[in-house]
Amino acid sequence: MTGSDAVHSTSLFLGVDLGWSTGATGLAAVDDSGRLTASGRVKTDDEIADWIAAQPGRVVVAALDAPLIVPNETGQRVAERLIGQAFGGFGASAHTSNRTRFGGDTRAMKLAQRFGWEVDPRTPTGRDVTVCIEVYPHPALVGLFRLPYRLDYKKGNDQRRAPGFRLLVQHLESIPQLGLTRSPRWAQLKRTLSAPRPGDLNCVEDELDAIVCAHLAWLWAHRPSELRVYGDVEDGYIIAPPPPQHRPQQPERRSRSAEVPAAVRFERTVHGRPTGYAAGANEQRWKAAVRAVFSDCALAADCRVQVDLEFLLGPDQQGRKEPDLDNLIKTTIDALDGVLGARTGTGLRAEADDVRVDRITASKRPAGTEGDAGARITVTEL
Numbered sequence: 001m002t003g004s005d006a007v008h009s010t011s012l013f014l015g016v017d018l019g020w021s022t023g024a025t026g027l028a029a030v031d032d033s034g035r036l037t038a039s040g041r042v043k044t045d046d047e048i049a050d051w052i053a054a055q056p057g058r059v060v061v062a063a064l065d066a067p068l069i070v071p072n073e074t075g076q077r078v079a080e081r082l083i084g085q086a087f088g089g090f091g092a093s094a095h096t097s098n099r100t101r102f103g104g105d106t107r108a109m110k111l112a113q114r115f116g117w118e119v120d121p122r123t124p125t126g127r128d129v130t131v132c133i134e135v136y137p138h139p140a141l142v143g144l145f146r147l148p149y150r151l152d153y154k155k156g157n158d159q160r161r162a163p164g165f166r167l168l169v170q171h172l173e174s175i176p177q178l179g180l181t182r183s184p185r186w187a188q189l190k191r192t193l194s195a196p197r198p199g200d201l202n203c204v205e206d207e208l209d210a211i212v213c214a215h216l217a218w219l220w221a222h223r224p225s226e227l228r229v230y231g232d233v234e235d236g237y238i239i240a241p242p243p244p245q246h247r248p249q250q251p252e253r254r255s256r257s258a259e260v261p262a263a264v265r266f267e268r269t270v271h272g273r274p275t276g277y278a279a280g281a282n283e284q285r286w287k288a289a290v291r292a293v294f295s296d297c298a299l300a301a302d303c304r305v306q307v308d309l310e311f312l313l314g315p316d317q318q319g320r321k322e323p324d325l326d327n328l329i330k331t332t333i334d335a336l337d338g339v340l341g342a343r344t345g346t347g348l349r350a351e352a353d354d355v356r357v358d359r360i361t362a363s364k365r366p367a368g369t370e371g372d373a374g375a376r377i378t379v380t381e382l
Helices: 045-053 078-090 107-115 137-145 158-173 184-194 200-222 281-293 325-334
Strands: 011-017 025-030 036-042 058-064 131-134 228-232 236-240 265-271 305-313 357-366 374-381
Touching: 011 200, 025 045, 025 200, 036 045, 036 184, 036 200, 045 107, 058 107, 058 200, 078 137, 078 228, 078 236, 107 131, 131 200, 131 236, 137 158, 137 200, 137 236, 158 184, 158 200, 184 200, 265 281, 281 325, 281 374, 305 325, 325 357
Parallel strands: 011 058, 058 131, 305 357
Antiparallel strands: 011 025, 025 036, 228 236, 265 374, 305 374
């Protein structure tokens, strides 16, 4: 499922944190490159409609943090049970939704009907229809950043929530597509977080959650393989990443001001022709391209590492010329010597200290209409 063949520069991807306890709704929009273009906070459905109408472009995917399809009269939806099974150990289970609680169609469904959005996640994106999906920031953050436990920024007084907000800001700023450090609105939000007045954290929370939702909307159109549908359109669903493969680790309750260190994570896009082991000029060019984009990245010497690789092959890398995935992995990780440190005892060959790598995920496919050949590489401290 991909809409990249029909998504234009005026395409928008919308995040909506539909108001619950605060009564306010956070809104955010990103463009086709994934860059944050606007965010804000409103209350009524009419204000939501006005805010969306003011954005330049057409909404391709709208990701809502709110129950969308709720057919069950009582109990939990299948999607909520599945999210609980996958993320419950990480403290990111879903709230219970049923028709007894909502008394009919949910507010999210009414909004989707108002705007004519398709709520079936099987609907192809990028054409003349907006796909509306249900998401949930807590498991999304755990899955995206492979957290040991959910970020604790939603409950408690301001002093207790502040460390969680700081970690959330760090993780969101590590997403290169969002380009948050270049956003004037993001600068305003960070100033608010640096010296919050009573009630400010609730306001910022809605908007930050909406930014998470907008990024999920963008991923659903551009990188759907990174997300999973928990449930289905008949019984209700939630879209989130797969859960981390490591065991949950609940943070120790030391003091209210204690902060859990954020795991270091580098995500970069390399442009060029991915090349496996060939001991030739093409391999050297590919390694140089990888080293160049990671030139400012380095992990602590004693940490263990996960590497995620998504290769986009060039038009000349088909048929008998298609490189083996294992060779692509070896060549690329060897070029991460600046990030992982260099392995000793290899003579003149510069190779990364890949003994530190405990987990690798990798895939390859033709670049097609998605753009130039290259790779998306993520290096994460475990």
